[in-house]
Amino acid sequence: MPKIADIEYTPNPNAVKFVLKEPVTSGGSRSFEGREAAQADPLAAALFDVGHVTSVFFMDRFITVNKDDEATWDDLLKQLAVPIRSAPAVTDAPAPTNGGVATAPGENPLLDRINQVLDERIRPGLAMDGGGLEILGLNDHTLTIRYQGACGSCPSSLYGTMMAIEQMLRQDVDPELQVVSV
Numbered sequence: 001m002p003k004i005a006d007i008e009y010t011p012n013p014n015a016v017k018f019v020l021k022e023p024v025t026s027g028g029s030r031s032f033e034g035r036e037a038a039q040a041d042p043l044a045a046a047l048f049d050v051g052h053v054t055s056v057f058f059m060d061r062f063i064t065v066n067k068d069d070e071a072t073w074d075d076l077l078k079q080l081a082v083p084i085r086s087a088p089a090v091t092d093a094p095a096p097t098n099g100g101v102a103t104a105p106g107e108n109p110l111l112d113r114i115n116q117v118l119d120e121r122i123r124p125g126l127a128m129d130g131g132g133l134e135i136l137g138l139n140d141h142t143l144t145i146r147y148q149g150a151c152g153s154c155p156s157s158l159y160g161t162m163m164a165i166e167q168m169l170r171q172d173v174d175p176e177l178q179v180v181s182v
Helices: 042-049 073-086 109-128 155-172
Strands: 004-009 015-020 029-032 053-059 062-067 131-139 142-149 178-181
Touching: 004 073, 015 073, 029 042, 029 131, 029 142, 042 053, 042 062, 042 073, 053 131, 053 142, 062 073, 109 131, 109 142, 109 155, 142 155, 155 178
Parallel strands: 142 178
Antiparallel strands: 004 015, 015 062, 029 053, 053 062, 131 142
């Protein structure tokens, strides 16, 4: 049963981050963009059952919940705490897949280098704000990403953060890289 250590508001007004004393994943992250996607995960399904929840993101010792515009955090926080506190301390997470793209490390050196830069310089900052980033594909010099958690619906992630990511990857990996978010 994870104990909630803190509740942090994120830069996204529709997302809140529950900081936990125990891990909720055994590695990697889990992202659920809707009720149907969460049906196989008891904790995610229970969070969606509270109502007004639009997405759920788990990573190590935090859970980020996004809500719709109709609800207020005053109404939801206590309700969301119930399934979090009753969940097992660790849920099985799928094995990491090179940032979301199903390739083995070493199979694509460019993708390996991109993930290294993201892991060292980008993902830790996103996680501090209750978010994450998944690589969906790399086609020629176009990297397709999807924001997770608080970053998924945050206006700043769609513009400023993506431009910073692209600039960093161009500088550290390949000057021709373009980053597209879906």
